[in-house]
Amino acid sequence: MAHVLELSHIRKSFGAELVLNDLSLSVQEHTATVLIGASGSGKSTLLRCINLLESIDDGQIFLDGVEISDPLINVDEVRRKLGMVFQSFNLFPHKTVLENITLAPMKVQTKSKEEAVDSAMKLLKRFDLADKADQYPDRLSGGQQQRVAIIRSLAINPRLLLLDEITSALDPVLVNEVLSIVRDLKSDGMTMVLATHEMGFATQVADEVCFLESGNILERGSAQEVLHEPKNPKTQEFLKRVHQAGRL
């Protein structure tokens, strides 16, 4: 299997604070890589660096073998191959659900309006949101908004989907409707990197789990290995705290 994404010795700091420290990771096609770790361990920053929303201080990032951390690369071209879903949805409030989804296909991929609407409606139907097509995002529940945000990122047919704690802003009842989409995508064979605090969910979808601490991956392996038989004392400590909070 080919590596879709490869990170090699990534370093990133915000001022004096070192956020990613010599981090390496490779993601194979059709796999889901789950990033776990305490808040501030660098999960979000890592995803933002992959999407080139942040520039890295050192190291290399390869997408399908092409170095995208090259400063001369066209960042818009790269982002067209990457889907990103944010913790706070970030839907465009002045556009309807349908317009949110068709914006990038029409303006970036220069699809015709009919074509863009057609495939957007197909996705909306698939995820039971067709009746919300003409609503504005603020009229939807958080779970519905996040599902729309996922569909919006799928509409550009990304090579790789980056999911940044997509259920953290939702109440527990709504979490599942969002996670079930991710499970569907996983069974479709979508390549994903996701940061999450939902350990049960991580167990279900992860091909590989990485435990991040102070900007580096301390432990990696299958969900069984990392989440249930962790070897590193820091992983054990983290999971114990998660367990106490009732999230496992």
Added chain:
Amino acid sequence: MSERTNSAWSPSSRELERARARKGINRKQALIAAVSSIIVIGTLITIVLTSPGWEIVKKTFFDVNYGREVFPTVIAGLWINLQLTFIGGACIGVIALGLALMRTTKSPALTPFRFLATAYVDIFRGAPLILIILLVGFGVPALRLTGISSNVIFLGTVAVVLTYSAYVAEVIRSGILSIHPSQRAASRSLGLTSAQTMRYVVLPQAIRRVVPPLLNDFVSLLKDTGLVSILGVTDAVRAAQINASRTFNYTPYVVAALLFLLITIPMTRYTDRAIRQRTSAQNAEGAI
């Protein structure tokens, strides 16, 4: 939100009792409001009407017959103000948007324009409009440039446009800066370029947000077009002034003021309503 119908519902006796109580409270509040209005407004009217100079003021400011006589010349002048406002307003919109975009751009190629736009805003926002009108109105014709009209209406409009573009640019820029960076991140992550992000994501939200202050500036613009009268343009203010100085009766000023209000008040009300409607369509919490 309320898509469910409740046709089968009839209010309980408790609810009917409450409705009666609410009605009682409303009636009492309306009565208080009416009484307090009558007292306040009545007092003000009494003060004015019983003032020692009222008879003279009435003759020189509120002469209905004279007002009727000068009405056609004042309203002809007002037509000039309106033309100035709408033509000027269109130019201001375009220039201000350009300035705002230049000031918010990060593109290195546009760096000199960013500096120029900043200098422009500093100068024209800082100098009194009346000085700009005088400088443009009398300075430009003195240059004797061929091809540049020395028509005072044209030069007055140019001066107003120069100043207002600086104000409006700052309003639009504040709108652009008020859009949360996460909107930009979402747009860029979909592969939209920074120009597309500005065009389709940031600007539409920013403009919507600054409609109230823009309307404020538009009303000010209509009033400030009266300042071009100092160049000799016969607008509503100038027309009133000519008539007033001919007869030493100031009723024309009152006529001009009323005509301005007749335009500005409905304009403000209409836009307020438009904003409210649009806000409530997009925002579940409605306009607050």
